[in-house]
Structure formats: structure tokens, C-alpha cells
Amino acid sequence: MRQISPIIINKKILLQQKIIKLKKQKNAVILAHYYQLPEIQEIADFVGDSLELSRKAAETEAEIIVFAGVYFMAETAKILNFNKKVLVPDVNAGCSLADGCPPDKFREFLKDYPNHKVVTYINCSAEIKTMSDYVCTSSNAVKVINSIPKEDKIVFAPDKNLGNYLIKETGREMVLWNGSCVVHEAFSLEKLIDLYQKNPDAVIVAHPESETHILKTAHYIGSTSGMINYIKSSPEIKFIIATESGILHKMKHEVPHKTLIPAPSKEDNSCACSECAFMKMNTLEKIYNCLLNEFPEVKLDRNLVDKARIPIEKMLQC
Numbered sequence: 001m002r003q004i005s006p007i008i009i010n011k012k013i014l015l016q017q018k019i020i021k022l023k024k025q026k027n028a029v030i031l032a033h034y035y036q037l038p039e040i041q042e043i044a045d046f047v048g049d050s051l052e053l054s055r056k057a058a059e060t061e062a063e064i065i066v067f068a069g070v071y072f073m074a075e076t077a078k079i080l081n082f083n084k085k086v087l088v089p090d091v092n093a094g095c096s097l098a099d100g101c102p103p104d105k106f107r108e109f110l111k112d113y114p115n116h117k118v119v120t121y122i123n124c125s126a127e128i129k130t131m132s133d134y135v136c137t138s139s140n141a142v143k144v145i146n147s148i149p150k151e152d153k154i155v156f157a158p159d160k161n162l163g164n165y166l167i168k169e170t171g172r173e174m175v176l177w178n179g180s181c182v183v184h185e186a187f188s189l190e191k192l193i194d195l196y197q198k199n200p201d202a203v204i205v206a207h208p209e210s211e212t213h214i215l216k217t218a219h220y221i222g223s224t225s226g227m228i229n230y231i232k233s234s235p236e237i238k239f240i241i242a243t244e245s246g247i248l249h250k251m252k253h254e255v256p257h258k259t260l261i262p263a264p265s266k267e268d269n270s271c272a273c274s275e276c277a278f279m280k281m282n283t284l285e286k287i288y289n290c291l292l293n294e295f296p297e298v299k300l301d302r303n304l305v306d307k308a309r310i311p312i313e314k315m316l317q318c
């Protein structure tokens with residue numbers, strides 16, 4: 001394994017200390033997704049999945065929220081805290097699911113399905129949320145779908161893989177938008193089977209954004225926090241994990257005695273695993289600069305926020 005030079009380690013620690021000092025001075029809070037780089041997770045006030053981060057964003061008393069995740073997550077934090085400053089380290093940190101569901105096209109799509117309840121996965125833009133009756137995350141999607149009266153027809157967007165999983169889990173028919181996560185679609189079934197054959201004592205856990213053939217191989221399917229809890233409470237000691245590899249940082253911390261193997265992706269990359277390039281756009285330097293300059297800031301129109309907040313609040317109650 002390549003050794004990291006002491007100069008780089010010292011630079012990282014110095015930057016972390018400067019960020020911690022600055023966030024105290026400015027009464028700021030840093031919320032970080034599990035898929036963030038380890039050095040960002042280390043200085044965050046809270047690390048969680050989309051649902052947990054939305055809850056923290058709704059509860060915080062800080063004046064400034066720095067959202068170390070991707071843009072739609074920071075937008076959700078702004079929707080829940082209109083009067084607070086929400087900063088993003090990199091405005092270009094998007095998401096293939098959110099970007100693959102443009103509001104004008106989705107509005108047209110919905111015209112073919114009048115009288116349907118619209119359920120959207122949280123990985124979509126604020127404007128898509130304004131067209132939704134319900135918003136859900138992978139943690140509470142089954143609960144949200146089950147809360148909708150049986151006689152109601154449902155459109156689910158933007159993730160077709162999560163949608164197919166929900167159809168199977170809830171037995172509800174749903175019209176699906178054809179979107180997907182580039183990271184969770186990158187897993188190779190062939191390599192996964194090969195890895196499992198070499199590690200037959202391992203338990204395969206997968207995120208429901210993964211493709212159906214990957215989910216069929218999994219012993220456990222759950223949200224990011226669901227997977228962490230499952231691995232913590234399971235008596236097994238070896239796991240193959242099919243989700244973004246950033247989650248391994250938190251898992252290793254929670255279960256240092258267990259063996260965690262990232263599921264292999266189709267591409268041969270340096271870590272033989274799947275990383276979200278959008279999530280990895282955030283760095284300590286960008287976090288320091290956005291906090292120092294209070295820029296880039298998420299700005300949303302008041303009317304849009306008022307409409308988008310309704311389905312998000314329904315989700316938080318679920």
C-alpha cells in the first residue's frame with residue numbers, strides 16, 4: 001500500500017483544525033453524507049444518510065449549514081431552513097438521478113398519468129419535489145408507499161431500480177421514471193459472483209439503488225444506515241458491500257473486527273470498487289473556502305420552497 005507523506009498528513013490536520021475553529025466562530029454546522037471522503041467525515045458535526053441528514057437539517061440551531069454531500073441534499077436542507085444560510089463546497093456536485101429527471105420532461109411525463117399519486121425519491125431537484133405528493137428516502141420508501149391508500153395509483157421517480165425493488169416489497173403497481181444511479185449500476189454481477197465464490201463465508205449486503213440482478217444475490221438489502229445497523233448487529237464477520245465505497249469509513253469505525261469487502265465494479269479502477277465522482281468533488285480545501293467566504297450559497301425561490309416543503313415534511317413524519 002502507498003504510504004502517505006507526513007507533510008500531507010500535517011497539512012490535512014492543520015486544515016481540519018482551521019475548519020473546526022471557523023465553524024465555531026460562525027456558529028456553523030457541517031453535515032456530511034456517508035459517501036464523503038474520510039477526512040471530511042472526521043470534522044463533520046453529523047454524518048448520516050439522506051433521511052438522517054434531512055432530520056438533522058430540520059433540527060439544527062446553527063446559523064450556517066455547510067452541506068458536504070451533493071446539491072439536491074443541500075437544497076433539501078435549504079427547503080427545511082429557509083432563513084438560514086446553506087453553503088455547498090462545490091455547486092457542481094450533482095447526482096445522475098437528480099440530473100436525469102429534468103423538471104420540464106417530468107411535467108410532460110406526468111400528463112400521461114392524471115389521478116396518480118407522485119412519489120419521488122429524495123434524489124431529485126427542488127422543482128421535482130414541488131410536483132410530488134410524497135418524498136421518500138431508501139430508509140423509509142417502503143413505509144411511505146404502504147401509507148398510500150390501496151386504491152391510489154402511483155408514479156415513482158426518478159430511480160427505476162429502487163422503484164422495481166419497491167414494487168416487489170410492497171406488491172403495489174407503480175409507473176416508473178427511467179432513471180438510475182451511475183454508481184449503483186456500475187457493479188459487475190460476474191465479478192461479484194467470483195468474489196463470493198472466493199469468500200463463501202461472506203454476507204452480501206446491497207443498496208436498493210443497485211440493479212435487480214445484484215439485489216437477487218444479496219442476503220440483505222437496505223439503505224445506507226440500514227446496512228450499517230445490519231452489519232453491526234449481525235453475528236457474521238465477513239461482508240461484501242454493494243454501495244458507494246465511502247460508507248466503508250464509517251463501517252470500519254463501527255465494526256473494526258469485521259472484514260468488509262467492497263463489491264467490485266465493471267470498470268477496473270484503482271480501488272476495484274464504486275465511488276461517486278460527484279460526492280468526491282468535495283474536499284477539505286473547498287469546505288474551508290466556502291465557510292470562510294460564505295459562498296457558494298444555495299438560493300431558492302420562496303414559492304418553490306413552500307411547495308417543496310409539503311412532501312418533505314410528510315416524509316419526515318413517516
Ligand code: SF4
Nearest residue numbers: 070095096181183276
Ligand atoms: S451515489 Fe448515485 S445516487 Fe448517490 S449521489 Fe452519487 S450518483 Fe447520486
